[in-house]
Every structure is written in C-alpha cells, then in structure tokens.
Amino acid sequence: MKITPIIGLETHVELKTKSKMFCGCDASHFHAEPNTHTCPVCLGLPGALPVPNRTACEWDIKLGLALHCSVNQSSFFERKNYFYPDLPKGYQITQYQKPFTVNGYLDVDGERIRINRAHMEEDTGKSQHVTLDLQEMTLIDYNRSGVPLVEIVTEPDIHSSAIAKKYLLKLQQLIRYLGISDADIEKGSMRCEPTVNLQIDTDDGRTVYTPLAEIKNVASLTGAESAIEYEIQRQLAEWQKNYVEKSATNKTTRGWDAEKSVTFLQREKEGSADYRYFPEPDIPPMEFSAVEIEAIRITIPELPEEKMAKYKSLGLSDYDANLIADDIFIAGIFEHILNNSSDKDYAKFIANMLFGPLRTVQLDPKKINRDSFKKIFENRRNLNSNSIKQLLLDSYQSGQDPLTLAEEKNLLQVSDTSQIEKFAKQVIEANPKAVADYQKNPNSIGFLVGQLMKVSGGAANPQLAREVLEKLLK
C-alpha cells in the first residue's frame, strides 16, 4: 500500500492599504477600539455602495505577477451570497469567474506548486463570543469588515506537511518582499485553509482517494504543518477502519484545535453549499491595459531567489546569503552599504558586521552611513578586530566619522613596515635570550611579538610585527 497525501492550500492575506477595499475607512484594525473604523459602506447600511480601492487591485495583480500568474485585463467582482452574522450585506464581494490573476506557480524545494488564482475580495467582520452580565452573547466588530483580502489558491500539488509549511513560508516572504501585507499568521493578516485527502495505491493494484477535508482555524505555520500531519494520519486510520472513498458530497470542514493538536468535524456535505454567485452590479467591470500591468510589474522588487544568487556570486556562504536575502529589510541595508561594489572582501566584511556587532542594535536605516563602513573596511589592516567592532558601533550610534573616532581613541595600528622594523630591531637587541629560544623553537616568537607591541605602545599591527620579526631573524 502506498500513501500519497494530496494537499491544496487556500491562503487569505489582508493587504495593508491605507483604506478599506470599498470605502475610505482606515484598513488597520489590529487592537483598534471595536467599531471605530466603520462607515455606511462597511457596515452594509441600506443604500450604501462599494467603490473599489484601485491600489488594492494593483497590489493583488502585483502579487499575481510575482507568482507568475497571467493577468485578466478585463475582470469583474461578484457577489458571494451567504448568511453569517459578521457579513453585514449578506454577501461578500469577491471574484469568481474572472479574477485579476490566474494560472501561476511557486517553486518550493524544486517542486512546482501551481497557483490556480490570486483574487481580490473583502474581509468580514469579527464575531466575539463573550459572557457579559452572566449572559453568553456574540458581539460583532466591523473594523475588519471590508479590509482588502487577497485569496491565493493552489492546485492540489503539495504532497507533505513539510512542503506545505515551506510553501507558506515562501509565500509569506514573497508578500513581505512586495510590501503589500505584514502576512502575520498570529495576528490574522495571513490565514490558511489546507484541504487534505490521500491517494492510496492498494496492494491489489487499485488507486482510491479518501474524502476531502478542509481545515479551518489554523493560526500558525507550525499549526498548519501539525494540522495537515494529523489529518493525514487520521484519514489513513479512518480508511483502514471503514474504507470510505471520496465522493461529490462527502467533503467535510474540520477545525484545528491547537491545544489538543487534533482536527474536529465542523460541517458535513460542504459540496452542496451554493453561494449563488453573480456579477456585482454596483461595480463596473475593471480594466487594466497592458501598459498598466507593466507599470505594476516594474514595481516588483528583486525577489529572494535572485538576491540569494547575487549574494553567492559575491562570495558569501549559502548560510549568509540566505540570512540576508530572507528579510527584505536586512537585504536592503546590506545592498545600501555595498553600494553596487563587487568587492568580495567588502561583501563578506559587511555580512560579518551585520551579523556580528550590529546584531546587538536595533537597525535604523536612516542611521546607516555607508561611508563609515567603507572607511573602516579600508583601514581594517590598521585596526584590531575589537577596534573594528567598537568603531562600527560608535560611529553608528553617534554618527561621527569612524577615522576621527579611531584617532581620538588611538585605535589605529602602525602598519608602516619601516617603523615596525625599527621597533623589531630594538626588541631583538634587548632580548638576546628570547632570540636564541626562537632559533631553537620558532613557536616561541609570541614573546618577541608581545615585546614589540609593548614598545610600540600597542599601535603596531600584530600580524605585520610577526612578519617583520620573522624576516629579520631568518
């Protein structure tokens, strides 16, 4: 018997546009006083009409393009009709027949995961089940109602919970790179609903499929992975018990209980839901010309994979390259300091600094001065490693020129060979015993180097001091 999990993911991402999808209300809602970011439109009051947020539509297209989707130049919104207390109009405005973007892909660990669509819709309000005055009740906060939401739907191309998690991570990284959402699963600005079933190739040569289960309430990346893994095992056990195969009507909706680490049945017969979609008559069809689409495409920044390759070609290790490319903020700072230089030593120096001394501070792009980096780098032979760290941090914090600081603090080392030769001759003359020892045992040069540093008042470059001593004593 061979078990192949079949997983598709629906991911909802809240866009961080200033205003909501169909009205001018503030779209931020996290921790906002309930029902303060509302108006007749997002409250679904009688007579209110939706006016689409063009920026949100463009961001949806931007994401679609980054996912290699094709863009429908002419598309329209539709109404998805269903009752839910936090859905104030009794329908959600979404896209169905003609989404903005369709048929793309995202490669994860060498596997191609096809994207069916990345479409534009609106978020719902939020129900809060509370007990007030000993009475159980549901309160509704409409701050989230009408927040722009992009839904990214994959084909069922994922075959393990690990790849599902990696897909989500990569999608999250991409969205953050595009700057269109915080894509924070814990805060709910990114939400995913895996649909899982199993392909079972039985020992007697049959291929069967277990019933589909859509999993809701997944609130973390680890949760997504665990929920899928749990569901795979559950479906396998279920199959071995009663051999029920997938049919057109036995899709179920299951909730993920993160505390107990189990999925539980929420709704049966999901296949029969009828949303009575029809084109939204309040919004004329949206048109995007080829020129407009290209204008959106050029706003897509260099993406993580391209950055990784570029950094590796600069001589960075896979680890460092990945670490920098992973976060567009760090990558931005790295590239700002690098300033298009192709000096591999400089690239490595910057990486070492970013993940060394600068890791201890809150990086503020406005305080980063690339000239300071350059100056410290160019004088690195005259500075010991501690001085480099100190100068970097001091110049970052104070904004002062690192070389001025180095002089003030007397951190610059003497790298002038003739000067060091003078010191070396002085030391050799003064320490005949140590010189004799060295002749017998070359490892004992440390003492002479130490003496030279002392004579120079600590200013000599120790590496150079050693080289000069070795040369003179040869």
Added chain:
Amino acid sequence: MANLNELTLTQALVGLKNKDFSAAELVADCFKRITVVEPQISAFVTLNQKQALKDAQSADLSLPLGGIPIAVKDNFLTAGLCTTASSQVLAGYLPQYTATVIKRLEAAGAIIIGKTNLDAWAHGSSTETSDFGPTKNPWNIHHLPGGSSGGSAAAVVAGECIVSVGSETAGSIRQPSAWSGATGFKPTYGRCSRYGVIAMASSTDSPGPIAKNIEDAALILSLMSGRDPHDATSIDEDSWKIPSKITNLKGLKLGLPTAYFPANIQPEVKAAVLKAAETLKELGAEIIELDVLDPKYAIAVYTILQRSEVSSNLARYTGLRYGADRSFFGKEAKRRIMLGTYALSSGYYDAYYLKAQKVRTMIVNDFDKQFQKVDAIIGPTSPTTALPVGASEGQAMFGELEDMLMEPSSLAGLPGSSVPCGFADGLPIGLQITAPQKREDLVYQISEIFQANTDFHLQKPKL
C-alpha cells in the same frame, strides 16, 4: 395669496424672489393642503412638518431651490428622518446618512416636507403593496396612482408639494406620472447617484424628479445629477445642464414602435398617444413607425435580473440589526426573494441569469439600431389608464405588465419622460419620450415643446 402649494417650481421661485410670499407661507400652504387631502390619498409615509417649518424660517433664498418644499420617496435615506421603503422591516428606521441626490437638493435650499409612499421596497407599480397602506389616485381615489413612486406622483398632482423625487427601476417614475397626471423625468442610468437609495435592482435603479411640468423636472434633475465618488456606476460627468428650448421640431425624427401598441391596449390611450404624435408632427417632427424587439422579451429579462438582484440586496435585513426579522417581509418581497434565489442557484444560473444578460445586450443593440433611424422614440407610457384599487392583488406579474413599455428602455439605461397627453374617464394618459443614453437634452426639448403646445399638464384634479 392663497394656495401657494398649487404653484409650479418656476412660479414659486419667482414669487419667493419677488417677496410676493415667504418660504414659511409656501411650506405652510403645503401642509394646509396635506391636512385636507392626505386622508383621501395617503401619499406620505412620514411628514416632516416641524423641521420643514423651521427650515422655512431660515431659508436662504439666494440658493437655486431656496425655500422650495419637496417630497421625497421613502426609499431615499434622510439622516434622522424615518426611512422605511414602505416596509415593516424598516419601520422606525432612522438613517445615519443622507442619499447623495437628496443632500444635493438640500444644499440647493430645498426643504423636505415628508417621505412619500411606495410599493414596499419599490416592488410594484401600484403603491398598494406598501406595508403602510395604499396611496390613491388624486384624479379618482378609487383608482391606483401607479408605482412604485406613487406617493411622489400623487403628492405633486394633489398639490401637497411643489416637486418630488422618485426613483425608477423600470417604470417607477414614468408609470405613476402617467397614471397620476404628473411629469416624470427618468435620467440615464448613472446620471444620478444611487448612494443612499435603498437598493432594489442595482443595475437599473435611477433616481429622478416628478413635477408639474418638464421645466420644473429639468431644474430638479440638473441639481440632483453629476458624478458621485460614492457610486462607482455614476456617470463621470458634471451635473446635467438644461439645454435651450426649441421652437419647432424640424429635422427631428421620432420613432413610433408598432409593438408599443399591443392588441389589448386601451383604445383611449392609443388614440391620445397617436394624437400627441400628430401634435409633434405639426411641430415639424417626422414620425417614423419602428419595428422594435417585442417588449415581452424585456419583461422576461427584467423579471430574472431584477429578482436576482433583489434576492441579494434584501439579504442584509436579517433582523440582526434592523429590529424586524425576515417574517416582516410582505408577500411580494418574499416572492421576489425566492424567485431570485432560484434563478441564481447553481445549475440554473446559465439558463436564467446569464441568458437574461445576453438578451439584455440584444435589447441594448436593438435600441442602438433604432437610434440610427430616429432621434427619439415616443409611445404610450402605460397601455392603460390607472386601474382600480385592488387590481394588483393576486397578480404576481402586475407590475411587469403595466411597465412593459418602459422595461426595454430601463434595461438599456436610457433617459425618458412621461408627460400628460390626454384623459379617459377623468383619468390621465401619459406619453413617453425616450432618447439615447445621455441625451436628456432631447427628452427635455421634445417634452417642453409638447407642453408649450398642449394643456394636459395644466389640468388639476378636484379633490
């Protein structure tokens, strides 16, 4: 001066400007009239007497409508003034905001004296399906005023206000204007913002004026119209400007569709409309018989699309937020919700909604074709004069049959008017004048020259 309420808008504005009377006197006369005739015709759902009299005291006569009392159909939201769409579901509902077009009229100085009756949710052509009781025809209180803007038409004709605002989805301005003897002006779809109008069929809803003559209606339309950032379907143009009047119709081709005179048309209606065509011909127009798409297709298309949109538009009245739950919907609303829900259901969408949209495109194309031959189309507004009270009962398709001659042009979003063109048994007959999209100028000019040469619109009912 007595009976200021009988004045036309133009007369009232002149009188106010000349200080012949004050805004307070004008508004007071309207309420005097309301007290007398309301018990018989019930044009209003809510009266705004206290506020209106107060507003009249401080009316700014320098504004284009300064001090003018208007009546507003009760499906336009008015902040703080009860708005119900004549449905029990919204009984007592106080809106938080005012519809764009009403805001504009208020900004122009108009004073709202009350909210007028309609078929509940504007579902109908009789105003007798209002949950708050029927409105009666001012010409004969045993007859219907038409609908759904029956209250607005009746209020104007009965002299309870100077002008009124209605809304039309497919005949709801023009048909009650015809039956009640008012002048109705339905603009191009999108000319007037729908923001704040309780949605009926979103893709055809069009606010517009009902008045004592086309000149009054045109002035109101010019002040209501224009792009609205709150309505994505509003036409991206400044407000409509009233064109100059014309002195004859020379060079103008008017189409008379043979299909607009069905076999069961009331003979007096046919005669009056043909006589009106004759009048227009005498004024220089060339009358051309047109072979148009049978209006029966428009009935089918309209019924599917309108019910579908209604089923979705009324979904928000769940009882969670407006007090009354869904059991408060009347029979007609329930019927429409069910039919629309069915038409949109999976497996039926292609057969009904999608097909209806395709036929709608054919209707639009047919008008395009006709307008290559003629400048405007004329015909009877309704095949009959006002039917007796009770006529709509038990007739699910009452409205569609009464509105069938306006449904094609509504589906195509065309502008049109209904002007009085005769009487039969003391009941008014309406002539409809329809022009291509955005050609309100033609509708106005033809209506205006017709009224300048006839006196049907000057007749007043004895109440």
